[in-house]
Amino acid sequence: MTDSLPLLLRAARGESVERPPVWMMRQAGRYMKIYRDLRDRYPSFRERSENPDLSYEISMQPFHAFEPDGVILFSDILTPLPGMGIDFDIVESKGPLINEPIRNIHQVNALNALNPKESLPFVGEVLTRLRKSVGNKATVLGFVGAPWTLAAYVVEGKSSKNYAVIKAMAFKEPELLHKLLDHFAISIANYLKYQIDSGAQVVQMFDSWAGQLSPIDYEKFAAPYQKKVVELLKSSHPDTPIILYISGSAGVLERMGQTGVDIVSLDWTVDMAEGCSRLPDNIGIQGNVDPGLLFGSPEVIKGRIIDTVLKAKGRKHILNLGHGILPGTPEENARVFFETGKNVNELISKA
Numbered sequence: 001m002t003d004s005l006p007l008l009l010r011a012a013r014g015e016s017v018e019r020p021p022v023w024m025m026r027q028a029g030r031y032m033k034i035y036r037d038l039r040d041r042y043p044s045f046r047e048r049s050e051n052p053d054l055s056y057e058i059s060m061q062p063f064h065a066f067e068p069d070g071v072i073l074f075s076d077i078l079t080p081l082p083g084m085g086i087d088f089d090i091v092e093s094k095g096p097l098i099n100e101p102i103r104n105i106h107q108v109n110a111l112n113a114l115n116p117k118e119s120l121p122f123v124g125e126v127l128t129r130l131r132k133s134v135g136n137k138a139t140v141l142g143f144v145g146a147p148w149t150l151a152a153y154v155v156e157g158k159s160s161k162n163y164a165v166i167k168a169m170a171f172k173e174p175e176l177l178h179k180l181l182d183h184f185a186i187s188i189a190n191y192l193k194y195q196i197d198s199g200a201q202v203v204q205m206f207d208s209w210a211g212q213l214s215p216i217d218y219e220k221f222a223a224p225y226q227k228k229v230v231e232l233l234k235s236s237h238p239d240t241p242i243i244l245y246i247s248g249s250a251g252v253l254e255r256m257g258q259t260g261v262d263i264v265s266l267d268w269t270v271d272m273a274e275g276c277s278r279l280p281d282n283i284g285i286q287g288n289v290d291p292g293l294l295f296g297s298p299e300v301i302k303g304r305i306i307d308t309v310l311k312a313k314g315r316k317h318i319l320n321l322g323h324g325i326l327p328g329t330p331e332e333n334a335r336v337f338f339e340t341g342k343n344v345n346e347l348i349s350k351a
């Protein structure tokens with residue numbers, strides 16, 4: 001079986017597979033001691049994610065520790081911004097900071113079209129190396145932030161609680177925001193093409209903060225640009241499966257299924273069986289396990305994974321958390337998650 005395609009890729013394409021593949025959002029990061037040690041030596045997030053040797057090494061840390069079925073590029077959704085003329089930093093305990101937030105039409109008109117080969121060569125290099133290293137033992141995942149979520153960062157200038165600045169723009173100067181969202185959609189589609197050409201086999205689009213929108217506004221400011229990214233990408237790369245993730249998505253699940261993506265990644269506020277019943281059969285399902293569960297006991301973690309897998313049975317399913325693994329999660333509980341996923345058939349037949 002060593003020469004067949006990796007499990008996660010086959011599952012994402014809709015082939016019937018022996019078990020659901022398993023990976024974790026944010027699987028490389030602060031909950032791992034080996035990552036924290038490396039971070040002590042290289043305190044700059046930009047350096048860790050833009051130096052190809054470091055980004056490659058960090059991407060591989062969870063693979064060496066747990067052999068998940070997916071290996072995701074270590075990077076950030078903000079990484080392509082400097083290539084468009086927007087500088088940023090990620091500051092410990094504050095999160096992302098945009099040096100000059102985008103607030104007017106002159107700034108939007110001045111943005112560069114992203115040329116990923118030129119401004120993000122390290123991403124291509126890392127993806128190519130990851131693909132060579134993992135071979136068919138795992139699937140290499142690329143990712144981007146969706147236009148609405150990128151706009152939320154560059155307009156607000158930082159992580160936000162209530163999104164007042166971008167909502168003021170949406171409800172006072174919608175043409176300005178639409179221009180920014182359109183710019184991001186085109187650039188992000190080109191960035192995904194570059195990631196796939198460099199080695200990514202499945203890609204995930206994070207519209208993490210689209211759940212902050214009323215459904216009527218999701219249809220104006222988030223969905224059309226998710227669709228534009230998908231259409232542009234599918235026009236040249238029709239065979240690469242696309243996953244869409246939104247935090248707080250229970251009110252827009254059906255709409256997520258209409259964006260053209262192949263797989264919808266659920267948070268944990270919806271029951272897996274109900275989430276499945278609200279999406280057409282051809283749309284795959286990912287996620288749904290509460291990241292907070294990994295602070296629980298191994299028995300409870302195993303029980304919940306079995307419940308999740310049984311509820312998703314009969315459809316394209318990728319086992320994952322409902323958002324990124326939390327800092328402070330015991331590493332041995334991350335291991336329980338991966339191991340339970342890999343042995344889920346045996347565990348179900350014994351239960």
Ligand code: CP3
Nearest residue numbers: 025026027028029072073074075076077093095206208324
């Ligand atoms: O999944 C992976 O292992 C790949 C790595 C990855 C990171 N960011 C690394 C990172 C991915 C896929 C992201 C995506 C990302 N970045 C999203 C979408 C996913 C989501 O969580 O909704 C968002 C919204 C961002 C923006 C961002 N970057 C935030 C909110 C933060 C956290 C700030 C903090 O300190 O808690 C970051 C920083 C960041 N990106 C870290 C990591 C591991 C933590 C900083 C560090 O390790 O020093």
